[in-house]
Amino acid sequence: MSSSPPIVSSVQPGGAQDTTSDTEGDQISEARFSAIPPPMSPSSEDSGRTRLKESESPPQQSSSEPPSEGKSGPSSPTVIVFADNEEGEEEESVEEIEEHLATYWLAPRQTPRNTPPSFLLSVDYSGQHNRAIVRLFNPETRETVFWLDNTGHQPYCYTDYPPQVAEMKAKAHPGFVRTETVRLHDLLRDQEVTMTKVIGDNPLAIGGSHRAIRDLLTELVRTGDPAHPTTEVSHAWEANIRYRNCYTYDRKLVPGMMYRVENGQLIPCPPELDEATLHKFIEALDEEEGLKDIVETYAPMFFTEVPDIPRIALDIEVYSPQLNRVPDAATAPFQVTAIGLSDSEGYNVCLVLKREDIPLGERGEDYPKDLEVVFYDDERQMLLDAFRKIDEYPIVVTFVGDAFDLNYLYHRAKKLGIDVKTQCPIYLGRDIALLQRGVHVDLYKFLKNPSVRLYALSGAYEQSNLESIAQGLLGFGKLQRTTDISHLPLYELAHYCWLDANITLQITTYKNNLLLRLIVLLMRISRLSMEDVTRQGISSWIQSLFRQEHRSRRALIPRQVDIATVKGAEAHTEAIIKDKRFKGAIVIDPVPGVHFNTCVLDFASLYPTIMKRHNISYETVDCPHEECRNATDNRVPETDHWICKKRRGMISQTIGFFRDTRVRWFKRLSKDKSLDERIRDWYGVVEKALKVFVNASYGVTGAQHFELFCMPAAESVTAYGRHAIVRTKEKAESMGVRVLYGDTDSVFLDNPTEEQQRELIRWSREELGIDLEVEKTYKYVALSGRKKNYIGVYPSGYVEVKGLSGKKRNTPDFVQEAFREMLGVLSKVDSPQGFEAAKEEIREIVNSVLDRLEGKGELYSPEELAFRVQMTKPIDKYGSTMPQHVRAAKMLVEAGYDVQPGTVVEYIKTKDEAGVLPIQLARERAYWIDVDKYVDTLRSVFGQVLDAVGIDFEELLGFTTLDQFF
DNA sequence: TCGATA
DNA sequence: AACGGCTTATCGA
Numbered sequence A: 001m002s003s004s005p006p007i008v009s010s011v012q013p014g015g016a017q018d019t020t021s022d023t024e025g026d027q028i029s030e031a032r033f034s035a036i037p038p039p040m041s042p043s044s045e046d047s048g049r050t051r052l053k054e055s056e057s058p059p060q061q062s063s064s065e066p067p068s069e070g071k072s073g074p075s076s077p078t079v080i081v082f083a084d085n086e087e088g089e090e091e092e093s094v095e096e097i098e099e100h101l102a103t104y105w106l107a108p109r110q111t112p113r114n115t116p117p118s119f120l121l122s123v124d125y126s127g128q129h130n131r132a133i134v135r136l137f138n139p140e141t142r143e144t145v146f147w148l149d150n151t152g153h154q155p156y157c158y159t160d161y162p163p164q165v166a167e168m169k170a171k172a173h174p175g176f177v178r179t180e181t182v183r184l185h186d187l188l189r190d191q192e193v194t195m196t197k198v199i200g201d202n203p204l205a206i207g208g209s210h211r212a213i214r215d216l217l218t219e220l221v222r223t224g225d226p227a228h229p230t231t232e233v234s235h236a237w238e239a240n241i242r243y244r245n246c247y248t249y250d251r252k253l254v255p256g257m258m259y260r261v262e263n264g265q266l267i268p269c270p271p272e273l274d275e276a277t278l279h280k281f282i283e284a285l286d287e288e289e290g291l292k293d294i295v296e297t298y299a300p301m302f303f304t305e306v307p308d309i310p311r312i313a314l315d316i317e318v319y320s321p322q323l324n325r326v327p328d329a330a331t332a333p334f335q336v337t338a339i340g341l342s343d344s345e346g347y348n349v350c351l352v353l354k355r356e357d358i359p360l361g362e363r364g365e366d367y368p369k370d371l372e373v374v375f376y377d378d379e380r381q382m383l384l385d386a387f388r389k390i391d392e393y394p395i396v397v398t399f400v401g402d403a404f405d406l407n408y409l410y411h412r413a414k415k416l417g418i419d420v421k422t423q424c425p426i427y428l429g430r431d432i433a434l435l436q437r438g439v440h441v442d443l444y445k446f447l448k449n450p451s452v453r454l455y456a457l458s459g460a461y462e463q464s465n466l467e468s469i470a471q472g473l474l475g476f477g478k479l480q481r482t483t484d485i486s487h488l489p490l491y492e493l494a495h496y497c498w499l500d501a502n503i504t505l506q507i508t509t510y511k512n513n514l515l516l517r518l519i520v521l522l523m524r525i526s527r528l529s530m531e532d533v534t535r536q537g538i539s540s541w542i543q544s545l546f547r548q549e550h551r552s553r554r555a556l557i558p559r560q561v562d563i564a565t566v567k568g569a570e571a572h573t574e575a576i577i578k579d580k581r582f583k584g585a586i587v588i589d590p591v592p593g594v595h596f597n598t599c600v601l602d603f604a605s606l607y608p609t610i611m612k613r614h615n616i617s618y619e620t621v622d623c624p625h626e627e628c629r630n631a632t633d634n635r636v637p638e639t640d641h642w643i644c645k646k647r648r649g650m651i652s653q654t655i656g657f658f659r660d661t662r663v664r665w666f667k668r669l670s671k672d673k674s675l676d677e678r679i680r681d682w683y684g685v686v687e688k689a690l691k692v693f694v695n696a697s698y699g700v701t702g703a704q705h706f707e708l709f710c711m712p713a714a715e716s717v718t719a720y721g722r723h724a725i726v727r728t729k730e731k732a733e734s735m736g737v738r739v740l741y742g743d744t745d746s747v748f749l750d751n752p753t754e755e756q757q758r759e760l761i762r763w764s765r766e767e768l769g770i771d772l773e774v775e776k777t778y779k780y781v782a783l784s785g786r787k788k789n790y791i792g793v794y795p796s797g798y799v800e801v802k803g804l805s806g807k808k809r810n811t812p813d814f815v816q817e818a819f820r821e822m823l824g825v826l827s828k829v830d831s832p833q834g835f836e837a838a839k840e841e842i843r844e845i846v847n848s849v850l851d852r853l854e855g856k857g858e859l860y861s862p863e864e865l866a867f868r869v870q871m872t873k874p875i876d877k878y879g880s881t882m883p884q885h886v887r888a889a890k891m892l893v894e895a896g897y898d899v900q901p902g903t904v905v906e907y908i909k910t911k912d913e914a915g916v917l918p919i920q921l922a923r924e925r926a927y928w929i930d931v932d933k934y935v936d937t938l939r940s941v942f943g944q945v946l947d948a949v950g951i952d953f954e955e956l957l958g959f960t961t962l963d964q965f966f
Numbered sequence B: 001t002c003g004a005t006a
Numbered sequence C: 001a002a003c004g005g006c007t008t009a010t011c012g013a
Helices: A094-101 A163-170 A243-250 A275-283 A291-303 A379-390 A401-415 A443-448 A450-456 A466-473 A490-526 A538-552 A560-566 A574-579 A606-613 A626-630 A650-670 A677-701 A711-734 A754-768 A813-827 A832-853 A884-894 A931-949
Strands: A025-028 A109-112 A118-126 A131-138 A143-148 A156-159 A176-186 A191-200 A218-222 A230-234 A258-262 A265-268 A311-318 A336-343 A348-353 A372-376 A395-398 A426-429 A432-435 A439-442 A593-603 A739-743 A746-750 A772-783 A790-793 A799-802 A867-870 A904-909 A916-918
Touching: A118 A143, A118 A243, A131 A243, A131 A258, A163 A176, A163 A191, A243 A538, A275 A291, A291 A490, A291 A650, A311 A379, A311 A401, A311 A490, A336 A379, A336 A401, A336 A490, A348 A379, A348 A490, A372 A379, A372 A490, A379 A401, A395 A401, A395 A443, A395 A490, A401 A426, A401 A432, A401 A439, A401 A443, A432 A439, A439 A443, A443 A450, A443 A490, A450 A677, A466 A490, A490 A538, A490 A677, A538 A650, A538 A677, A593 A606, A593 A711, A593 A754, A593 A832, A593 A931, A606 A650, A606 A677, A606 A711, A650 A677, A677 A711, A711 A739, A711 A746, A711 A754, A739 A772, A746 A754, A754 A772, A772 A931, A790 A813, A790 A931, A799 A813, A813 A832, A813 A931, A832 A931, A867 A884, A884 A904, A884 A916
Parallel strands: A109 A143, A311 A395, A348 A372, A395 A439
Antiparallel strands: A025 A109, A118 A131, A118 A258, A131 A143, A156 A191, A176 A191, A218 A230, A258 A265, A311 A336, A336 A348, A426 A432, A593 A746, A593 A772, A739 A746, A772 A790, A790 A799, A867 A904, A904 A916
8 A cells, every 4th residue: 555656657658668660650749739730841850749848838729720520529639749751750769758758647649650450449530630530559569549631531511503503602611622523323213413522621611510511502492381481401412421430431441440551551451361261151142243242341340350459447436425426527526536447457456545534444355356456645646647547548448437437537637637638538528528549438328228238138137237237247246335435444445446347347358358349340330430339329320331331332322301202201291200100010819828839930030031032222112113113023012112123222232131141150150069169259249240230220211310211111121021920820820730829020839740830931931031930839838818928838947928017127026026936836837737736836825925915924125015117207297197106206306315307216005195105215104005006916917827827816815824724 | 988108 | 319019007087
């Protein structure tokens, strides 16, 4: 323990320690250096590295400086100074740099003219330089370096105005540069179009600032509506693509792949793919036109493994005078009491602030051996040391770092007089915390993403808090505290804080870096930077993927209004579109009762297969060709839609390729025991990433806010899906097999022979062109008569519960527990006669629960009795209706609690006027639980299952176990 | 009893 | 800022 700053940066300043000559070149230094606007004078004497003396004042933001891109984009706030060295220049001597740096905490940022193959972390826009800036991690020197665009690429959008008109309108903006005429393909109308490319001198000139160019490329049109006589119609295309993405697409950059800098040029380093494997890979796919291009683009992404990028996880604890209330990050009013750090190479430290009234405490039994605790008297010094440490890493991982940890540190640093430009590696955007050098990954945002949680991680956790995620993924949770954080003895505080950081790190390292590798694959496929891909959702990923696909084909990216107009929906206002729903999937009426030997067949990824096989894409459904409109063999069943016979649809082709690749290669081979374990593991990750895109492709096509939203396309997919399941049912019945139930893409067959299963599968492949698979065979299934509600028991005794409220969150724990016990009984049943014995056992379970409810046994705690219902809006937004959870929420507010939207209110049902009581208040207050209400709940939950197996719940209520003794 | 809400 | 289908409970009119 020492009170002096113990952390010694392992990175020498300035990169001057580098023994290779590859990193010679420019430096991106910190904001305190004056900005020298590029291009710079070709003087070799003054290399631009001159630094201000300590006494000189920090630079003012120059008003002529181009604004940074948007408010929340990861553009750099730092002033970057670099030498004008078209040819490499002499390196400054080591001594000189160290002398300069003695007063600075953060090492300067490098823009080397040469690097070995490096990992492309992000593509950003640098407001300082008004150019694209690429962030690379060099695995040899373990440095994060930068490359500034030198190709002269500029922001632009397209318009259908001729050049003279476009220029006349756009030149009202000072950022207008010039126009160019371009030929592009309009996929919606299937024709070449001449467009005018309008170039601006910075991204905000195109869009984002007041009266930007995209706002000038408009036309006033009369509406005929007296209330709004005119409306502005936009003539701008591709004007809302962020510049960093625009640059990525045009340069065909793939974030997550390797690049090197050679003589100042950014050059891709494609991997050497094993020819034999690649050949087999192509053979596994259907031969079709355009396959070669698509394989060339995507195979390198799928077959290049991800390096183990060093990363550090950070978690902080903050003093709070109020129990269970986290201080506001934007004002950072209280001391940071601990900073936990844990990196991927075994660095485990917790920085702890000494406080007068808090004892040191002791290191408990489970105290981690390799955790080092460093004590500080000075909070400012503690922050500076933490800053210098995390600045060494290409990736900093947090859990809720955007909203809290990094945000708090930034504002606290400011408050403590730290110069945030030169001494703090963090800077803030709107709702986002970024790093000047590395990439900040907020795992909370990423793991909360439903696509990640459900598709990639198969729903391994239910709630998105660190405790349940750690339990679900790692199998252990956070440290149990003995008291609240603000009063924890220092060693326990250190342990708790560090463990949170360590758990956060372990989430990225478990299963051979599964999560890191998944993030990188998602970067590659979506072409988004690590910062963006971990914060955005599936619709942004798919949007970005298809923007790139349009650009590579020289196709114009349509606007929502273009798709709606061409598909004949121009009369629909947004409000009408919003309410208009299309018909979805079919659920076959269940045959109620118990059925032994039920075989469930399902269509393998039904909707993506339909999109591939029927060529469904926004441009191919209701296409503009007369021949297609008049043909008869291309009609979508039950609808008036038709499908293009002349062109391959972009979404159909891309998603079809992903689907086939996943099913026929990565998923299959990830389970092939004859392959090397490392390869199998990698294939498993690729399979999961592809699954995310494939599964969501239909959903986003039917999502109103999606750029390529196309109702006819979404409607066609579900129509073909209904067609498939209905015909399969008919076919099965014609073979003498009874269909007991079915939902969207599955049919439950009553005791079919193996021969019958094979025949149906063969029929489906030949007639429908969809793979039907045996998904599972149940020992028995109990269908309740209601749709989407059943239990299925496997031969192993494992019970699967679908839709029944016994499994739902809002059901009290004691009911869920009794429900589980009942399932345990039912899982043992092997024959129709077995239900008699089961009935007696279930009677025991029910009666013991009733005893406890009525006070004849051990009482249930408020937690066990709690109903849990989420608040979907603020309390005052609930008008005339007053649901029970809102009533409970009001009681909480009166008692001084804070109830925000999204809060899950926990309450018990009581026998008084209120009828409810929040469990927080139940601890300090006497109450009578409403036994009748609880019996109702028990009845409805048990009834759902017991109905199906022929047991009457009321009959079980006859008497309770204790009654037998009286 | 019914529609709205969760 | 993925979709629709479906069940169950509660509240107020």
